[in-house]
Amino acid sequence: MGISSMWCVMVLSLIALAPICLSHKIDDNEGNLYPQFYDHSCPRAQEIVKSVVERAVAKEARMAASLLRLHFHDCFVKGCDASLLLDSSGSITSEKRSNPNRKSARGFEVIDDIKKALEHECPKTVSCADILALAARDSTVLAGGPNWEVPLGRRDSRDASLSGSNNNIPAPNNTFQTILTKFKVVGLDLVDMVALSGSHTIGDARCTSFRQRLYGQNGNGRIDTTLDQSYAAELRTRCPRSGGDQNLFIMDIITPRKFDNNYYKNIVASKGLLNSDQVMWTKNEASKKLVEQYAEDMGLFFDHFAKSMVKMGNISPLTGSRGEIRRVCRRVNHF
Numbered sequence: 278m279g280i281s282s283m284w285c286v287m288v289l290s291l292i293a294l295a296p297i298c299l300s301h302k303i304d305d306n307e308g309n310l311y312p313q314f315y316d317h318s319c320p321r322a323q324e325i326v327k328s329v330v331e332r333a334v335a336k337e338a339r340m341a342a343s344l345l346r347l348h349f350h351d352c353f354v355k356g357c358d359a360s361l362l363l364d365s366s367g368s369i370t371s372e373k374r375s376n377p378n379r380k381s382a383r384g385f386e387v388i389d390d391i392k393k394a395l396e397h398e399c400p401k402t403v404s405c406a407d408i409l410a411l412a413a414r415d416s417t418v419l420a421g422g423p424n425w426e427v428p429l430g431r432r433d434s435r436d437a438s439l440s441g442s443n444n445n446i447p448a449p450n451n452t453f454q455t456i457l458t459k460f461k462v463v464g465l466d467l468v469d470m471v472a473l474s475g476s477h478t479i480g481d482a483r484c485t486s487f488r489q490r491l492y493g494q495n496g497n498g499r500i501d502t503t504l505d506q507s508y509a510a511e512l513r514t515r516c517p518r519s520g521g522d523q524n525l526f527i528m529d530i531i532t533p534r535k536f537d538n539n540y541y542k543n544i545v546a547s548k549g550l551l552n553s554d555q556v557m558w559t560k561n562e563a564s565k566k567l568v569e570q571y572a573e574d575m576g577l578f579f580d581h582f583a584k585s586m587v588k589m590g591n592i593s594p595l596t597g598s599r600g601e602i603r604r605v606c607r608r609v610n611h612f
Contacts, residue, residue, distance in 0.1 A: 309596055310428035314407075319399035323411060323427075326391050330415040333387040338534045341416035342480040343384040348413035349476070349589070350378060351406070353463060354441040356593025358434035359405035361442070362388060362606040368436075369609070375442035380523060381483060385607070388412065392606045405606035406431035410590045417586075420479045422536030423579035425587060432600035435609045449486040449551040453560035456553055463592045465585070471557055471567040472581040473589065477528040477550075478540035484516035484524040487551050492518050503559050505547040512550075526550060541572035 315322040333340045351361040354372060361378070362385065365371040373382060388408055395403045407429045418424050445463075447456040460470045490501040491513050500509040508530075515524050527533035528550045529540045540554075545568065549555035557564040571578035601610055 310430045310591065310594060312426040312428055314429035315399075315403060319395065319402045321398060322395060322403050322407075325394050325398060326408060326411040327415045329387065329391045329394055330412050331419060333384075333390070334416065334419045338420075339481060340384055340387060341420045341534070341536075342476070343382075344387060344409075344412045344416040345476050346480065347382065347384055347388070348409045349473070350382060350442070350446055351409055352589050352592045353446045353459070355434060355438050356463075356595070357406050357410065357431055357590055358593070358595050358600060359409060359431075359603070359606060360434045360437040362405050362409075363434075363437045363609070364607045366608060370437065370439045372437045372439055372442040375439055375446075377442060377446040377448065384412075388606050392603075396604060401602050401604060404431050404600075404602050405433050406594065408606070413586065417476075417536055417582075420534065420536035422479075423583045425583035428587060428590060430594070430596055432595040432597075433603045433606075433609075434595060434600050447553060449482070449553045450489060451553060453556040453564070456556075457561075463589075465588060465592075467561075467563055468567065468581060469585040469588060471564050471571070472578065472585045474554065474557065475538070475540055475571065475578055475582055477554060478532075478538070479534055479536050480528045481525045482528055482550055483522060484526065485522040487512075487526075488516055488518075490552055491516060501552070501555075503547060503555050504549075508548045528554070538571050538575040538578045541568050541578065544568050545572050 351357055351359060354360060361372045363369055363371055372378060391408050392405060410427050414425060414427050445459060447459045457467060457470055490504050491509055493499055500506055529543060531539040543549055544554055544558045558568050604610055
């Protein structure tokens with residue numbers, strides 16, 4: 278599926294009319310992102326981002342998934358504008374406090390390191406929003422996943438939305454239709470939903486995110502019937518009925534730190550860890566077919582994932598004179 282500027286503007290216009298999206302003015306500059314944006318103003322920008330991400334992932338392999346997740350959680354709230362990176366201050370209540378991010382969003386120090394290096398190389402030039410997009414791509418590649426050209430030119434927001442973070446980001450326990458609706462609201466479709474969920478191939482999840490599947494999806498105390506029973510019994514040993522909320526579990530039990538299609542093979546085998554993973558197999562025929570195709574053809578998954586990442590990165594970017602280029606990603610500029 279091609280991504281053209283005209284197409285993006287059309288999608289963004291529709292997004293502006295969506296009922297659960299935050300009010301967000303669209304202008305003619307929006308959507309004009311292109312990979313060569315920093316070729317003259319900061320030629321080494323992509324090289325610098327990559328080098329810092331490489332060091333961080335070499336130090337801790339899990340960081341690849343964490344950086345990829347930051348881009349996702351940023352784009353679903355007010356668009357890809359780095360609002361997630363803002364700490365609470367003055368009138369700003371940080372999105373880091375939201376249910377999807379509290380005690381789980383991480384990698385902020387890596388973004389700080391990237392920004393510091395870029396500010397030294399070319400001050401006031403590269404946005405934090407673009408750093409998130411590049412770090413997500415580089416993390417995917419380092420984990421063995423697909424490469425893609427990242428359209429650039431985003432600017433940073435001057436505010437955050439705690440309510441948007443709580444309401445717009447798909448949750449592990451959402452129904453299939455709720456998750457799909459949250460994707461559609463930001464201009465993404467079912468293919469994007471199934472493909473982007475594949476990022477869980479290198480992710481971890483907390484016990485609190487799937488406990489209900491082990492002890493009664495419907496309050497009956499029984500294991501979710503769509504979850505492999507022996508796998509569930511194994512999970513119960515470290516995810517008790519109460520306590521252990523922060524205990525971490527790999528989401529791909531075959532190759533937990535390698536970006537591949539085993540995540541989909543797990544779903545076919547009823548070993549999708551999160552309810553939001555497994556419902557793609559059990560609740561919708563179109564998504565089930567995609568899961569099956571990705572499980573059988575990693576090349577197809579990689580192709581769709583890369584295209585969907587570009588598409589997601591085009592959600593309501595601030596361009597032109599809108600927003601700012603933050604000097605420090607955690608706070609707005611003070612003039």
